[in-house]
Amino acid sequence: MIERLCLIGVGLIGGSLARAIRRAGWCKHIVGVDADAAVLQRAQVLGVIDQGCTDVAEGARRADVVLIAVPVQAMEAVLSALKPVWNPQTVYTDVGSTKLSVVEAAQRVFGSVPGNFVPGHPIAGAELSGVDAAQPDLFRGKRVILTPLPETQPAALHLVAQLWQCAGAEVAEMEPARHDQVLAATSHLPHVTAFALVDCLGREDETEAIFRYAAGGFRDFTRIASSDPVMWRDICLANRGPILARIQSLRQELADLAALIEAGEGTALLQRFQRARQARQRFLAMFENNHNAQ
Amino acid sequence: MIERLCLIGVGLIGGSLARAIRRAGWCKHIVGVDADAAVLQRAQVLGVIDQGCTDVAEGARRADVVLIAVPVQAMEAVLSALKPVWNPQTVYTDVGSTKLSVVEAAQRVFGSVPGNFVPGHPIAGAELSGVDAAQPDLFRGKRVILTPLPETQPAALHLVAQLWQCAGAEVAEMEPARHDQVLAATSHLPHVTAFALVDCLGREDETEAIFRYAAGGFRDFTRIASSDPVMWRDICLANRGPILARIQSLRQELADLAALIEAGEGTALLQRFQRARQARQRFLAMFENNHNAQ
Numbered sequence: 001m002i003e004r005l006c007l008i009g010v011g012l013i014g015g016s017l018a019r020a021i022r023r024a025g026w027c028k029h030i031v032g033v034d035a036d037a038a039v040l041q042r043a044q045v046l047g048v049i050d051q052g053c054t055d056v057a058e059g060a061r062r063a064d065v066v067l068i069a070v071p072v073q074a075m076e077a078v079l080s081a082l083k084p085v086w087n088p089q090t091v092y093t094d095v096g097s098t099k100l101s102v103v104e105a106a107q108r109v110f111g112s113v114p115g116n117f118v119p120g121h122p123i124a125g126a127e128l129s130g131v132d133a134a135q136p137d138l139f140r141g142k143r144v145i146l147t148p149l150p151e152t153q154p155a156a157l158h159l160v161a162q163l164w165q166c167a168g169a170e171v172a173e174m175e176p177a178r179h180d181q182v183l184a185a186t187s188h189l190p191h192v193t194a195f196a197l198v199d200c201l202g203r204e205d206e207t208e209a210i211f212r213y214a215a216g217g218f219r220d221f222t223r224i225a226s227s228d229p230v231m232w233r234d235i236c237l238a239n240r241g242p243i244l245a246r247i248q249s250l251r252q253e254l255a256d257l258a259a260l261i262e263a264g265e266g267t268a269l270l271q272r273f274q275r276a277r278q279a280r281q282r283f284l285a286m287f288e289n290n291h292n293a294q
Numbered sequence: 295m296i297e298r299l300c301l302i303g304v305g306l307i308g309g310s311l312a313r314a315i316r317r318a319g320w321c322k323h324i325v326g327v328d329a330d331a332a333v334l335q336r337a338q339v340l341g342v343i344d345q346g347c348t349d350v351a352e353g354a355r356r357a358d359v360v361l362i363a364v365p366v367q368a369m370e371a372v373l374s375a376l377k378p379v380w381n382p383q384t385v386y387t388d389v390g391s392t393k394l395s396v397v398e399a400a401q402r403v404f405g406s407v408p409g410n411f412v413p414g415h416p417i418a419g420a421e422l423s424g425v426d427a428a429q430p431d432l433f434r435g436k437r438v439i440l441t442p443l444p445e446t447q448p449a450a451l452h453l454v455a456q457l458w459q460c461a462g463a464e465v466a467e468m469e470p471a472r473h474d475q476v477l478a479a480t481s482h483l484p485h486v487t488a489f490a491l492v493d494c495l496g497r498e499d500e501t502e503a504i505f506r507y508a509a510g511g512f513r514d515f516t517r518i519a520s521s522d523p524v525m526w527r528d529i530c531l532a533n534r535g536p537i538l539a540r541i542q543s544l545r546q547e548l549a550d551l552a553a554l555i556e557a558g559e560g561t562a563l564l565q566r567f568q569r570a571r572q573a574r575q576r577f578l579a580m581f582e583n584n585h586n587a588q
Contacts, residue, residue, distance in 0.1 A: 073560075123509045143507060172507075185495055186508035190515040193487060195570040196547040201479055202573025211577040212584075213437060213466075214480035215417045217521075219581055220514040221484040225574040227511075229567035236555045236563060247552045251545050253490040258541045261530045266367075269530060273523035276489040279496025280519040283505040287513055290506075 002027050002159075006063035008056060008078055010034045010043045013095050013122065014069030015134025018048050020167035023136045033059035043131045056081035060090070065163065068094040073234040076105035083109055091156045092117040093163070097183065097231070099147045099176035101238035115153040118160040119176060120146045122169060123187070129228040140168035141290070147176040170290075184242035189250060191232055192243065194225040296453075297322050300357035302350060302372055304328045304337045307389050307416065308363030309428025312342050314461035317430045327353035337425045350375035354384070359457060362388040367528040370399035377403055385450045386411040387457070391477065391525070393441045393470035395532035409447040412454040413470060414440045416463060417481070423522040434462035435584070441470040464584075478536035483544060485526055486537065488519040 005021065007014045010032040021027045032049030033056055034040050040052025053059035060066045060082055068078050075096055082092070092114070096102045099119050106113040113119075122144040144164040148157050161171045174182070201210055236243055260269045299315065301308045304326040315321045326343035327350055328334050334346025347353035354360045354376055362372050369390055376386070386408070390396045393413050400407040407413075416438040438458040442451050455465045468476070495504055530537055554563045 123507060142509070145507065182504055182507050185504050186512050190491065190512055192551055193491065193548070194515060195567050196551055197484065197487065197544055198574045198577075199566055199570035200543050200547050202570060202576070207573065207576070208580070210476055210479050211580050213417055213439065213476050214577060214581065215436070217518045218480050218484055219578070220517050221488060222574050222577070223514050224511045225570050226578070227571070229564055229571055232567050233560050233564040236551075237558055237560055240555055240558075244552055244556060247548050247555075249494050250491055251548050251552075253494045254487070254541050254545050257486055257490055257530075258538055258545075261534055261541075262538055264531055264534075266527050266531055270523055270527040272493055273489050273526050276493035276496060276519050277521070277523055279501065280492045280516050282496070282501070283492075283508060283516070284513070284520070286502070286505050287508065 001025070002064035004029045004031065004063045004065075006031045006033060006060045006066045007049060008033045008059065008066065008068045009070035009074075010039050010049060010052075010131050011069060012129050012131070012133045012138070013124070014067060015043060015046075015048045015131040016124075016136065016138035017067065017069070017095075017122075017163075017167055019134055019136035020139060021163065022047075024166040026163070026166045027065075031059050031063065039131060046131065046134070048131055048134055057085045060085055060087075063090055065159065066090055066092045067163075068092065068096075070096075071228075071231050071234040072096040072098050072101055072238045075102050076109060079106055079109040086110075086114065088116060090116065091159050093120050093146075093160045095120060095122055096238075097121060097187070097235045098238040099145075099179045103147070103149065103176045113149050113151060115151050116156045118146055118148055118152055118156050120144060120160060120164070121179065121183075122164065123183075129231070137168070139164065142169050143290075144169040144171050145174050145179050146171060147174055147179050149176075180239050181242050184239055184246050188235055188239060188243045189246040191224050191227060192236065192247060193250065194222050195232070198222050198225040295320050296358035298325065298357045298359075299323070300325045300327060300354045300360045301343065302327045302353065302360065302362045303364035303368075304333050304343060304346075304425050305363060306423050306425070306427045306432070307418070308361060309337060309340075309342045309425040310418075310430065310432035311361065311363075311389075311416075311457075311461055313428055313430035314433060315457065316341075318460040320457070320460045321359075325353050325357065333425060340425065340428070342425055342428055351379045354379055354381075357384055359453065360384055360386045361457075362386065362390075364390075365525050365528040366390040366392050366395055366532040369396050370403060373400055373403040380404075380408065382410060384410065385453050387414050387440075387454045389414060389416055390532075391415060391481070391529045392532040393439075393473045395474075397441070397443065397470045407443050407445060409445050410450045412440055412442055412446055412450050414438060414454060414458070415473065415477075416458065417477075423525070431462070433458065436463050437584075438463040438465050439468050439473050440465060441468055441473050443470075474533050475536050478533055478540050482529055482533060482537045483540040485518050485521060486530065486541060487544065488516050489526070492516050492519040 043049045124142045418436045
C-alpha cells in the first residue's frame with residue numbers, strides 16, 4: 001500500500017488502474033496529470049483522481065509511485081519533464097504498448113535506465129478510449145508484462161507487480177525486445193490488418209451498400225479498427241521492425257492462399273484452413289483457461 | 295404455411311431454420327436428408343427433423359419446399375439428384391454462401407434455372423457448425439439475400455421470402471453477381487485473412503508462447519478462423535474472381551501501410567487509421583440500427 005500515486009495521462013488505461021487501486025484501498029491520494037485541463041476536471045468529477053495538475057514535474061512531486069500512461073511517442077517528453085525532479089525514493093512505471101522504444105527513450109534521457117523505473121504493459125484490449133471509459137475491472141484476469149532490465153531494483157519491480165495484482169491482473173516478466181516481438185504478432189499485426197481492411201472498404205463509393213450486408217463476423221473481425229488512431233500510429237512507429245516483418249509474412253501468406261484459390265487447389269486450401277482452425281482452437285483453450293482461472 | 299419441408303443437408307443453417315419454422319408453426323412435417331445417417335439420427339433425437347433419409351430424391355418427394363443447405367461445391371450433385379424427381383408444384387431454394395456458382399450449377403444441370411428454384415443466402419455468421427449447434431433464433435434480425443432471376447416465379451420467390459420472415463429474418467433481393475461481390479468484401483475476405491493470420495502464427499515453433507499473451511482483441515479478430523474449413527474452401531473456389539480481387543486490394547493496402555511505417559510517415563499513417571476508424575463507426579451504427587430494429 002502507498003500514500004500517493006501520480007498518474008500521468010488520464011485516459012482509459014491510467015483511469016482504470018486508478019479506479020482499481022482506489023477500490024482495493026491500495027492508495028490514499030491520486031494526482032492526475034494531463035495536458036488537457038478539461039480531462040482533469042472530468043476525471044475529478046468521475047472520482048478517478050483526487051487532484052489534477054497540468055504540469056508533469058509538479059504533479060509527480062511527493063508521489064510514491066508515478067504511472068506514465070501516455071501514447072508511446074510521448075514517453076520521452078514525459079521522462080524529460082520528470083528528470084529534474086526524479087526521486088530515488090519514488091517508483092516509476094509505464095504502460096506503453098511497446099517496450100524497447102520506452103527503454104531507449106529512458107536511455108536517451110538519463111544515459112541509462114534508472115533502477116527505479118520499471119517498464120510495463122498491461123494487455124487489456126479495449127477499443128474505447130478516454131477517462132469516461134475507465135472501469136476498475138479492466139485488468140481483472142488480464143496479463144501485465146513487466147520488462148525489467150538487469151539494473152532494475154528488485155523492490156521497485158516488486159511494488160509495480162503488487163500495483164497490478166491488486167487490480168486483479170496476472171503479472172509476467174519478459175525482456176523488452178521479446179515483448180515487442182510477441183506483441184507484434186498477436187496485437188500489432190491484427191490491428192494494422194483490421195485498419196487496412198476497413199479502410200479498403202470504407203474508401204469505396206458503395207461502402208454503405210457493402211456494410212449493410214456485413215454480419216457479426218465482420219463486426220468482430222473489425223472491432224479493433226475502432227481503436228485509438230494516435231495510439232496505433234505511435235505503436236507502429238515505435239515497433240517498426242517487428243511489425244514490418246509480420247506484415248510481410250501475412251502478405252506472403254495471403255499471396256500463397258490467392259495462388260491456391262486461383263489454381264483451384266482445393267486440397268491444399270482445405271489443409272491450410274484446417275491447420276488455422278486447429279491453431280485457433282488451441283489459442284481459445286488457452287485463453288479461456290487463463291480467464292476462468294482468475 | 296406449408297405441409298412438408300425437405301431439408302437437404304442437416305447442419306447448423308438448415309437445422310436452425312427447421313427449428314425456427316417449427317416453432318413458428320409454419321410447417322407440419324420436416325424430412326431431413328443427409329449422407330451421414332448418424333447426423334439424421336441425432337437430428338431426430340434433437341427434434342430438428344421428424345424423419346431422416348439418406349437419399350435426396352426420396353427425401354424430396356412430396357415436399358412443398360425443398361431447402362438445400364449443403365456446402366456450395368456439393369450443390370450441383372444435389373441438383374442432379376433432384377432433377378429426375380423435380381416437381382413443378384414444389385418450391386426449391388438454397389442457402390449457399392455464393393450465388394453465381396449456384397446459378398451456374400443449376401444451368402448446367404437443367405439447361406436454364408427452373409422458375410421454381412429461388413437461390414438464397416442467409417447472412418448469419420456463426421463459427422459453430424453441425425446440427426447440435428442449431429438454434430431457432432439464429433436468423434432473428436439477420437439479413438437474407440434472395441437472388442431471383444428474370445425467370446423466377448413470383449409465387450416461389452414470395453414463399454421463400456415468407457419462410458425466412460417467419461424465422462425472424464429481413465429479406466433483401468440482389469442480382470447473383472452483385473451478391474458475390476458484396477460478400478467477397480464483407481465476409482469472404484475477412485475469413486481468408488483470419489485464416490491466413492492464424493495459420494502464420496500457428497506454424498511457428500513458439501506458437502504457445504505467443505498465444506499466451508494474446509488478448510480479447512485477438513480472440514475477436516480471429517473468431518472467424520474457427521469456421522468450417524470445408525465450407526470455406528468451397529466458398530473460395532466458388533467465388534474465385536471477386537475474392538482474388540479483394541485479397542489483392544488488401545495486400546496492396548498492407549504494402550502501403552508498411553511503406554508508411556518504414557518511412558516513419560506518422561501523419562499519413564494517422565490519417566489512414568482515422569479514416570478506417572470512422573468507416574468502422576459508420577458500419578457499427580448501421581449494424582446496431584439494423585439489429586435494434588428487429
